[in-house]
Amino acid sequence: MSEMHQEANGSGDSIDLSQFYQIFFEEAGENLDLMEQMLLSLNLETADDEELNGIFRCAHSVKGGAATFGFADVAELTHQMESLLDRLRRHELQPNSQMVDVLLESADASRGLLARHQAGGVGESPPTADLVRRISVLVAGGVLEQSPAPVSMPAPSPVAVVTPKTASSGTRSLQIRIGPLDKPEQADAILELFRDIAGLGQIVASSSDRADTRVFAVETTSSDDDLLDLFEFHVSRDQVSIHAAQSEIAAEPSAGYGFFDLPGTQAETTSYADDPPPGAPLAPLPGFGFFDGSPGAPDLKEVAGATAGATSPGSKVAATNAGTKAIVPAVQAEAATIRVAISKVDQLINLVGELVITQAMLAQNSRALDPAVYQQMLVGLADLDRNTRDLQESVMSIRMIPMSIVFSRFPRMLRDLASKLGKKVEFVTQGEATELDKGLVEKITDPLTHLVRNSCDHGIEMPADRLAAGKPELGTITLSAAHQGGSIVIEVRDDGRGMSREKILSKARERGLEVSDQMSDSEVWQLIFAPGFSTADVVTDVSGRGVGMDVVKRNITALNGTVEIDSAEGFGMKVSVRLPLTLAIMDGMSVGIGNEVYLLPLSSVIESFQVNENAVNTVGQGSQLVKVREEYMPVIEMEKLFQVPRFNSEKCNGIMVVIEADGSRVALLVDELLGQQQVVVKNLESNYRKVPNVSGATILGDGKVALILDTAALVRRSRH
Amino acid sequence: MMEQMDRPGTPAVREYLTFRLGGEEYGIDILKVQEIRGYEAPTRIAQAPAFIKGVTNLRGTIVPIVDLRLKLGCEHAHYTASTVVVILNLNGRIVGVVVDSVSDVMALPSDSLRPAPEVHGAIDQDAVLGLGALGERMLILLDIDKLMSGLDMALSSETEMTAA
Numbered sequence: 001m002s003e004m005h006q007e008a009n010g011s012g013d014s015i016d017l018s019q020f021y022q023i024f025f026e027e028a029g030e031n032l033d034l035m036e037q038m039l040l041s042l043n044l045e046t047a048d049d050e051e052l053n054g055i056f057r058c059a060h061s062v063k064g065g066a067a068t069f070g071f072a073d074v075a076e077l078t079h080q081m082e083s084l085l086d087r088l089r090r091h092e093l094q095p096n097s098q099m100v101d102v103l104l105e106s107a108d109a110s111r112g113l114l115a116r117h118q119a120g121g122v123g124e125s126p127p128t129a130d131l132v133r134r135i136s137v138l139v140a141g142g143v144l145e146q147s148p149a150p151v152s153m154p155a156p157s158p159v160a161v162v163t164p165k166t167a168s169s170g171t172r173s174l175q176i177r178i179g180p181l182d183k184p185e186q187a188d189a190i191l192e193l194f195r196d197i198a199g200l201g202q203i204v205a206s207s208s209d210r211a212d213t214r215v216f217a218v219e220t221t222s223s224d225d226d227l228l229d230l231f232e233f234h235v236s237r238d239q240v241s242i243h244a245a246q247s248e249i250a251a252e253p254s255a256g257y258g259f260f261d262l263p264g265t266q267a268e269t270t271s272y273a274d275d276p277p278p279g280a281p282l283a284p285l286p287g288f289g290f291f292d293g294s295p296g297a298p299d300l301k302e303v304a305g306a307t308a309g310a311t312s313p314g315s316k317v318a319a320t321n322a323g324t325k326a327i328v329p330a331v332q333a334e335a336a337t338i339r340v341a342i343s344k345v346d347q348l349i350n351l352v353g354e355l356v357i358t359q360a361m362l363a364q365n366s367r368a369l370d371p372a373v374y375q376q377m378l379v380g381l382a383d384l385d386r387n388t389r390d391l392q393e394s395v396m397s398i399r400m401i402p403m404s405i406v407f408s409r410f411p412r413m414l415r416d417l418a419s420k421l422g423k424k425v426e427f428v429t430q431g432e433a434t435e436l437d438k439g440l441v442e443k444i445t446d447p448l449t450h451l452v453r454n455s456c457d458h459g460i461e462m463p464a465d466r467l468a469a470g471k472p473e474l475g476t477i478t479l480s481a482a483h484q485g486g487s488i489v490i491e492v493r494d495d496g497r498g499m500s501r502e503k504i505l506s507k508a509r510e511r512g513l514e515v516s517d518q519m520s521d522s523e524v525w526q527l528i529f530a531p532g533f534s535t536a537d538v539v540t541d542v543s544g545r546g547v548g549m550d551v552v553k554r555n556i557t558a559l560n561g562t563v564e565i566d567s568a569e570g571f572g573m574k575v576s577v578r579l580p581l582t583l584a585i586m587d588g589m590s591v592g593i594g595n596e597v598y599l600l601p602l603s604s605v606i607e608s609f610q611v612n613e614n615a616v617n618t619v620g621q622g623s624q625l626v627k628v629r630e631e632y633m634p635v636i637e638m639e640k641l642f643q644v645p646r647f648n649s650e651k652c653n654g655i656m657v658v659i660e661a662d663g664s665r666v667a668l669l670v671d672e673l674l675g676q677q678q679v680v681v682k683n684l685e686s687n688y689r690k691v692p693n694v695s696g697a698t699i700l701g702d703g704k705v706a707l708i709l710d711t712a713a714l715v716r717r718s719r720h
Numbered sequence: 721m722m723e724q725m726d727r728p729g730t731p732a733v734r735e736y737l738t739f740r741l742g743g744e745e746y747g748i749d750i751l752k753v754q755e756i757r758g759y760e761a762p763t764r765i766a767q768a769p770a771f772i773k774g775v776t777n778l779r780g781t782i783v784p785i786v787d788l789r790l791k792l793g794c795e796h797a798h799y800t801a802s803t804v805v806v807i808l809n810l811n812g813r814i815v816g817v818v819v820d821s822v823s824d825v826m827a828l829p830s831d832s833l834r835p836a837p838e839v840h841g842a843i844d845q846d847a848v849l850g851l852g853a854l855g856e857r858m859l860i861l862l863d864i865d866k867l868m869s870g871l872d873m874a875l876s877s878e879t880e881m882t883a884a
Contacts, residue, residue, distance in 0.1 A: 688782070
């Protein structure tokens with residue numbers, strides 16, 4: 001395990017999940033507490049879907065988190081709980097008190113496991129094999145024996161007396177004969193049992209001396225009774241005979257069971273060296289692998305191994321699942337974080353915003369003061385200025401979380417998707433540490449998922465096609481995040497087949513969209529955002545139905561963001577999503593029109609220039625075009641559009657500001673440029689209504705409200 | 721008056737904030753009133769009805785300002801030192817209304833309300849609760865919620881739907 005992790009960590013900027021452990025532990029703890037409460041208040045006869053779904057969600061969240069962070073033992077146990085709860089909520093099973101008991105115990109055990117992980121893997125993990133087994137019995141619709149095998153909770157010192165027969169821990173080698181059966185295939189079902197119920201043990205089919213009998217070699221931690229209980233769903237109890245492997249060998253040495261060719265004693269001592277000989281007192285050694293039989297250890301290797309195998313060895317992905325040992329004890333400082341309602345943080349942000357405005361007002365008013373007379377006050381104001389800025393920065397950072405939270409969900413999704421599609425894909429992430437507003441992170445996840453899925457489904461070719469095209473068999477999908485000025489740019493890149501300009505144009509014509517061959521590439525790529533547009537030859541269940549890109553676009557536009565596509569046929573494509581760092585703060589350029597001040601999002605301002613009278617041409621019904629470096633651009637006269645009253649005609653329409661949105665540009669005619677500033681974006685709709693061509697409002701340094709122009713709407717307007 | 725309120729069986733007494741618009745005196749439910757401020761020129765909003773003066777900054781909240789005098793068709797709507805803005809909280813939405821001056825807060829028992837006669841005017845009949853008589857003075861009691869959520873005020877959520 002530890003080698004694995006080091007190897008994974010060796011690859012430079014791998015995702016260091018350990019920084020999120022604390023969050024996971026807190027959330028898992030809350031979920032478990034909630035689940036316990038709900039379980040306790042669950043009325044078995046009248047349990048409604050709401051309650052059962054609620055409990056299911058708790059287990060599901062814990063499992064999801066545990067799997068992400070590589071706590072396989074927790075994931076395993078909660079997975080079992082989830083299976084049971086899933087059947088309950090589907091009404092395939094009727095809840096009973098046994099189930100509640102087992103679930104409560106499992107919740108306790110999960111807490112124990114989590115506590116152990118939180119402590120950096122020190123100490124013993126509570127045994128979960130028996131819980132897992134009991135849940136599986138219940139999931140299969142069985143009933144537990146009246147007194148469930150006592151779960152030996154971790155004793156202060158491991159001096160539990162373990163008898164070889166009923167031990168809940170300690171692996172035994174058994175030989176199981178099932179038969180005679182009319183249909184011996186029935187017995188094969190127990191192979192699946194072992195496969196499905198992780199933690200039950202290992203099973204290998206052995207050759208049988210009789211056609212109507214199946215023989216299995218089994219290594220398990222479960223007692224004979226438990227095994228019989230399980231088998232009962234497939235074969236009748238009295239047809240099963242269980243023997244300890246070695247005695248079997250002794251009794252029938254001629255049978256020649258392939259697996260047990262080794263002398264029994266040797267098998268005991270080599271393969272299970274950790275297990276004491278039956279009856280021998282357990283040595284209370286520290287760190288003794290007493291619970292090696294618990295599902296955690298072997299499974300974790302499997303998971304990690306599977307990941308490493310599916311992606312290229314040493315790829316950044318491997319770190320995701322291999323992180324169990326990565327918990328540095330330093331992380332576990334108690335109360336390293338506190339969880340606070342988001343509304344409180346928002347209130348804080350609002351108040352600090354107010355403070356900044358007040359401070360700006362003071363600064364403005366104090367400018368006229370004579371520095372010689374008011375020296376001390378001016379020094380104080382300068383301090384206030386610095387402190388408020390620092391304060392604002394720290395308060396804003398409360399809401400910021402790293403992009404890795406979003407990225408971490410993709411390796412697994414991509415792996416499943418690639419194997420489903422029969423493609424070979426390597427997933428690379430860059431800039432996971434880039435921070436983004438929590439509200440944005442939540443909203444960006446779905447569009448990104450869609451884009452990554454698209455890349456895998458449509459972008460990356462089948463391995464054979466790739467080889468034929470002279471590309472490496474392994475396709476690469478890169479997800480990167482970086483700050484650029486006041487925005488964050490998230491890119492999804494693939495080295496797949498890219499998009500075909502001709503194909504998109506012909507598809508667009510088919511759908512009756514207005515297109516021409518003269519359209520620029522970027523305009524052509526924008527076509528795929530049209531509702532219902534898909535160029536996929538085959539509609540798969542993953543994508544290709546044409547729903548999606550338009551939704552992606554809409555969602556990102558709603559966040560004040562933009563989507564750009566770059567593609568080269570045969571070489572891949574790149575989708576760049578540009579988002580403001582936070583919804584609450586925007587870099588704006590203030591422009592003056594008459595006596596009024598409006599703000600433009602700086603991200604959409606391309607350039608500004610003084611108007612030359614002869615550069616403006618009028619076309620048709622008075623709409624104007626301005627020539628900017630050999631390109632004609634529509635002009636919007638802001639004064640007319642916003643019906644700005646004009647009191648003095650002296651300073652007049654002198655400046656053009658070129659803005660870009662949705663891939664097109666327009667020039668806005670304004671009086672003057674006033675400056676650039678960070679502004680707190682406020683919602684107009686909360687107390688008033690949506691105003692055309694305005695996306696919001698902000699409060700300027702003098703306390704006045706200024707409207708923020710909706711560049712996308714202005715560009716759309718110029719098209720009509 | 722307090723005794724009246726406490727005694728069951730007697731008609732409920734409600735308190736009204738009274739203000740003047742031109743020569744008329746109006747009253748609105750005091751519980752809808754959040755605060756009263758002096759008038760400051762708000763930020764104009766293009767293509768809004770004339771009685772919506774714009775939006776202003778109320779301690780960080782963007783609040784629309786409605787001039788009730790324009791809405792109710794008063795002859796003069798001058799902005800003087802005594803012009804005030806009554807900030808209303810209507811089911812969580814904050815709106816400021818401009819009035820000529822605020823008079824006082826009056827308690828009126830509900831049985832002293834007279835139904836308003838049918839008159840043609842700028843106010844919807846629905847938005848008038850009734851007329852309150854207090855000695856010589858006549859108060860026009862407004863249902864400010866109804867008045868403000870009238871379609872042209874664009875303040876209710878339904879309007880937003882149709883406007884969008």
